[in-house]
Amino acid sequence: MNIQTSETSVVIIGAGMAGLSAAEHLTQNGITSMVVLEAANRYGGRIHTVYFGGQKSLVELGANWIHGGSLGNPVFNLAVQHGLLSGDIKYTEEHNGHFVTSFGSMVEKEMSKKMHGIFQDLEKEMTCLEKYPSDTSIQEFISQREESIVQTINSDERPLVHSMFSYFKNYIEFYEGDSLERISLRNVRDYKVFPGRNVKLPLGYISLLDVIVNSLPEGVLKLNHEVSRINWTGPKCKVSCLNGKVFEADHVILTVPLGVLKKKCTSMFNPSLPRQNLEAIERTGFGRVGKIFLEFERPFWKVGDLKYLHLAWDKAEWEKMKIDPNQWIASVSGFEEVLNNPKVLLGWIAGPHSEYVEKVSDEEIIETCTTCLRRFLNDPSIPRPVRILRSKWCSDPLFGGSYSFLTPNNLPGDIDILATPLPSVTNLRLLFAGEATHPSYFSTTHGARLSGQREASRLVSNA
Numbered sequence: 001m002n003i004q005t006s007e008t009s010v011v012i013i014g015a016g017m018a019g020l021s022a023a024e025h026l027t028q029n030g031i032t033s034m035v036v037l038e039a040a041n042r043y044g045g046r047i048h049t050v051y052f053g054g055q056k057s058l059v060e061l062g063a064n065w066i067h068g069g070s071l072g073n074p075v076f077n078l079a080v081q082h083g084l085l086s087g088d089i090k091y092t093e094e095h096n097g098h099f100v101t102s103f104g105s106m107v108e109k110e111m112s113k114k115m116h117g118i119f120q121d122l123e124k125e126m127t128c129l130e131k132y133p134s135d136t137s138i139q140e141f142i143s144q145r146e147e148s149i150v151q152t153i154n155s156d157e158r159p160l161v162h163s164m165f166s167y168f169k170n171y172i173e174f175y176e177g178d179s180l181e182r183i184s185l186r187n188v189r190d191y192k193v194f195p196g197r198n199v200k201l202p203l204g205y206i207s208l209l210d211v212i213v214n215s216l217p218e219g220v221l222k223l224n225h226e227v228s229r230i231n232w233t234g235p236k237c238k239v240s241c242l243n244g245k246v247f248e249a250d251h252v253i254l255t256v257p258l259g260v261l262k263k264k265c266t267s268m269f270n271p272s273l274p275r276q277n278l279e280a281i282e283r284t285g286f287g288r289v290g291k292i293f294l295e296f297e298r299p300f301w302k303v304g305d306l307k308y309l310h311l312a313w314d315k316a317e318w319e320k321m322k323i324d325p326n327q328w329i330a331s332v333s334g335f336e337e338v339l340n341n342p343k344v345l346l347g348w349i350a351g352p353h354s355e356y357v358e359k360v361s362d363e364e365i366i367e368t369c370t371t372c373l374r375r376f377l378n379d380p381s382i383p384r385p386v387r388i389l390r391s392k393w394c395s396d397p398l399f400g401g402s403y404s405f406l407t408p409n410n411l412p413g414d415i416d417i418l419a420t421p422l423p424s425v426t427n428l429r430l431l432f433a434g435e436a437t438h439p440s441y442f443s444t445t446h447g448a449r450l451s452g453q454r455e456a457s458r459l460v461s462n463a
Ligand SMILES: Cc1cc2nc3c(=O)[nH]c(=O)nc-3n(C[C@H](O)[C@H](O)[C@H](O)COP(=O)(O)OP(=O)(O)OC[C@H]3O[C@@H](n4cnc5c(N)ncnc54)[C@H](O)[C@@H]3O)c2cc1C
Pocket: 013, 014, 015, 016, 017, 018, 019, 037, 038, 039, 040, 043, 044, 045, 046, 047, 061, 062, 063, 064, 065, 066, 067, 225, 226, 227, 228, 255, 256, 257, 260, 289, 290, 291, 391, 393, 398, 399, 401, 402, 403, 433, 434, 435, 436, 442, 443, 444, 445, 446, 448
């Protein structure tokens, strides 16, 4: 055992946006006796930019957009401060793509526009639904509204509208994070947004974290340090790593994903976490969202025109496929172009199929996606992708999923419990940050950043 008894007063666990923002805030306020322990051999966590699709072409395996491109958003603000948007801000419109059906037809512009409008209205409606009980799932809400909306449409167009709803439901699944029956309407109501549209970082999301890491004192960040045990009694907290190193500190800020806490909350802590924490961890959802990138020899579409291809499935076929694990393609909402990456299409997938597809071979993915594109675009000459890359957030033990959400079982104070230091707010030993601990910006990079700054501020005020 190698005990590090340096002057370390804070151990931060996890070098994602939350942990690194906490370290940055402590540094800016004169607290430099700290270490950031990261299990992986890279920093960033669910921010993971990699090269794919050609020389210097980037893709994001995790976080994609800055949600809410305005200066009040601390992540957008950081990007602006450091010139990372390079004066050429790339905004994304969610509902601007083309609908194609499983019968191989393109939906007419007029109809697409009308349905995009309806979907936008439904999303707005979900944010102000005081009349629904708090345990209503998004599934219940959308199914009810789908039926009533379809009744207002000419009977010959109803099958098409139902099929367009299959895209919308898949889209909401990836946006909210999991199967719609697992997510509470409260998830949409409690989630607050910064004004402004979604923004992409041309140099990759990781460019933001590079800036933070470069501002930290040398030697603070320790990669390949997976924490196995946290002892938070005694005069000092003791943090043990799988590599045999042990760090002692006055305070610990824990930022591991909720997916990790779900698996390890009963084995990681000594003394164990209070019962109310264990119950809040169990009640809060941790989602399943994945990405599949397809690289083609050359684009078979007109670059810039395809934008986002929305897959509209025949209702009966889709409903059968959604409950068959092998039919994971039914949960791919569509394929979209990737910024500055003209040979690559991105397929989003969520829910149980997202977990399942992590286990299937690259060959099966190539085959299934090619068949799907040929069928929906009614074009047997569409080439096979030459390479694919996909995320594996669910099966990665350092994450156990994608991002948090509120389930119908969540109780109103659950997120506050997840964010409250132990043993108490006046005796700060074990502090909690990470996107899942933010009551209104959960599931986002800005929520993660604010949560890290929040816990660091507690320590600064306490110093
Ligand atoms: C597919 C996908 C798409 C997304 N899209 C967006 C988006 O467009 N916009 C947006 O704002 N957000 C998005 N998000 C969410 C966003 O990425 C996260 O909310 C945010 O990055 C979380 O930061 P964090 O610091 O809380 O956690 P993480 O980034 O997960 O950091 C936690 C760190 O803890 C480490 N760790 C785990 N266990 C241990 C251990 N035992 N010891 C030491 N270290 C450990 C992990 O390796 C990780 O580096 C997306 C996420 C996914 C998965």
